[in-house]
């Protein structure tokens with residue numbers, strides 16, 4: 001018997017299942033995910049933009065986390081599901097050189113209807129952002145793969161996509177629509193794909209603000225794990241509070257009753 005009202009388990013990856021993007025599994029998590037999947041469908045939901053979907057999926061498969069590419073949800077997969085239907089599959093793409101294969105469906109066209117921000121911009125200069133600024137100024141729709149503030153890269157905290165989106169918003173006056181966690185675009189897309197309601201999702205992660213508190217605010221169950229970037233003060237730092245706090249995903253099957 002699994003926990004009533006929960007029909008889909010969404011798991012963050014970096015800091016929740018693995019120690020870093022493409023890093024080693026956190027102890028007990030591979031076995032836990034296998035056990036959960038016997039009772040409930042699972043999605044691996046990340047805001048990572050530096051590794052393309054196929055390479056990330058291969059890595060997670062090799063580690064034993066998944067057998068099905070559909071289980072891995074990245075902001076790029078959400079973009080590919082949402083933007084074409086809105087007539088926004090054409091325009092300016094700002095992406096990591098190593099992750100461009102995720103955007104084969106997006107036609108680069110300086111006069112297109114959309115600007116898609118898909119990189120934290122560490123390899124860009126201000127001049128590279130000018131075409132996007134001009135297009136936004138002229139009325140193009142603005143999408144950001146996610147709006148995280150910073151992330152940990154080789155042990156250092158560095159700025160993420162959010163500050164680059166803020167730069168373009170400040171200049172153009174146009175807000176970016178978020179395609180990553182914790183946007184309703186992402187969770188509604190995940191819910192529709194799995195045939196559940198958003199309120200029937202549990203989101204589990206190490207980011208107390210964007211994985212957990214924001215999910216609870218959207219009517220979902222949000223579980224914080226004490227792994228990855230978790231710090232003890234995080235459990236009470238954001239409102240609404242986590243639905244539960246667990247030592248790691250290894251404890252999740254017990255909590256779910258799977």
Ligand SMILES: [Mg+2]
Pocket residue numbers: 012013014015016205206207228
């Ligand atoms: Mg994380």
